[in-house]
Amino acid sequence: MTDNGPKLSPESLLARGGGHLDSPGGPYGSVSPAIFPSTTYVRAGDGSFPFDRIYSRAGNPGYEEVEALLANIEGGAAAMVYGSGMAAAMAVFQALKSGDRVALPRSMYWALRGGLIGWGARFNIGLDFYDNDAADPITELAQIVMAGKTRLVWIESPANPTWSVTDIAAAVDLAHKAGAMVGVDSTAATPVLMQPIALGADIVMHAATKYLNGHSDVIAGVLVTAKHDDFWAQLFHQRPLFGAVLGPFECWLLLRGMRTLPVRMARHSQSALTIAQHFDGDPRLVGVLYPGLQSHPHHSVAARQMNGGFGGMLSLRVKGGAEAALAVAARLRLITRATSFGGTESLVEHRASIEGADTPTPVDLLRLSVGLEDVADLIGDIDQALG
Numbered sequence: 001m002t003d004n005g006p007k008l009s010p011e012s013l014l015a016r017g018g019g020h021l022d023s024p025g026g027p028y029g030s031v032s033p034a035i036f037p038s039t040t041y042v043r044a045g046d047g048s049f050p051f052d053r054i055y056s057r058a059g060n061p062g063y064e065e066v067e068a069l070l071a072n073i074e075g076g077a078a079a080m081v082y083g084s085g086m087a088a089a090m091a092v093f094q095a096l097k098s099g100d101r102v103a104l105p106r107s108m109y110w111a112l113r114g115g116l117i118g119w120g121a122r123f124n125i126g127l128d129f130y131d132n133d134a135a136d137p138i139t140e141l142a143q144i145v146m147a148g149k150t151r152l153v154w155i156e157s158p159a160n161p162t163w164s165v166t167d168i169a170a171a172v173d174l175a176h177k178a179g180a181m182v183g184v185d186s187t188a189a190t191p192v193l194m195q196p197i198a199l200g201a202d203i204v205m206h207a208a209t210k211y212l213n214g215h216s217d218v219i220a221g222v223l224v225t226a227k228h229d230d231f232w233a234q235l236f237h238q239r240p241l242f243g244a245v246l247g248p249f250e251c252w253l254l255l256r257g258m259r260t261l262p263v264r265m266a267r268h269s270q271s272a273l274t275i276a277q278h279f280d281g282d283p284r285l286v287g288v289l290y291p292g293l294q295s296h297p298h299h300s301v302a303a304r305q306m307n308g309g310f311g312g313m314l315s316l317r318v319k320g321g322a323e324a325a326l327a328v329a330a331r332l333r334l335i336t337r338a339t340s341f342g343g344t345e346s347l348v349e350h351r352a353s354i355e356g357a358d359t360p361t362p363v364d365l366l367r368l369s370v371g372l373e374d375v376a377d378l379i380g381d382i383d384q385a386l387g
């Protein structure tokens, strides 16, 4: 980045991969960054570290490029990359103290919810759930936030797999009055479509595995904090302690993927909206869940706090229950049956069968990750599969 250049938009920063001509260490004029596989760094004769680097678990030049870019586009003070989205999310929960309470949404990333239930009990972190699928999730949240006791309010918006939307500014107002921080899993929205820190959130988390990388070939996670505060210091201390760091090659791939994030999100959002509108009201369906639809109960909040689109994730509820939904998924020819989302290829998943017996997810729900294929091909595939 040129030091005194103009303040650039996120699109420009992303397109240039953060803007470095040459990574530290090589004045070769390379336009794309280097990969730094070294695990360790040289010491001088007096025992000091002339390059201020010791060991790659504590820091790698490759992390810093991605982190600077992410902190910038999220409007935060600092960012940290992790070896997975789960490692990033758990870093926040592991920074709490025994006896703290956390408010969690009913609909959220299933593996995190399930994992926290057992983990919270072992480490004496109290979990209080609010119904984020209700007409007004803020009213639900207000009933469980306890002043002086709730330390963290966790939000996922849009929430997997109902794509319910929570009013982040209203949740922040409520949480901060009670002395709680707000963490937002913004994986489905990405920093292109929503900036939680501008809405008052303290921490933003991404499964960078999904849209940030965008090519279904890297597992990675990210945290961005609004401030360089004590909580950030605790997170920074913890990362090398727990050791869930990102590999240098994965880091490089993530930065490469992020260059096209704005154009991908525009296309994902446009195609998802076209598909949602096409199948909304279809007699073969119970309903279409997508926050971009006027009929979505949280559409007005989504329209207010998201910009440039509603994302590429939607769910179809199929008439006839679990069996009918599974049969539709089985008949898809173009759209791949697989977990995860956010890649260039469209994926479908019957969530209830992967989430198990105590899931709140409707059994007739098929989750769709709308990829970058021709939208007419995608509509044709879904149409023939519905039979």
Ligand SMILES: *Cc1c(COP(=O)(O)O)cnc(C)c1O
Pocket (backbone or CB within 6 Å): 084, 085, 086, 087, 089, 109, 112, 156, 160, 185, 187, 188, 207, 208, 209, 210, 219, 220, 221
């Ligand atoms: C995938 C996902 C995670 C977990 O990320 P991993 O990289 O798979 O560990 C967390 N939250 C959401 C919303 C996700 O979709």
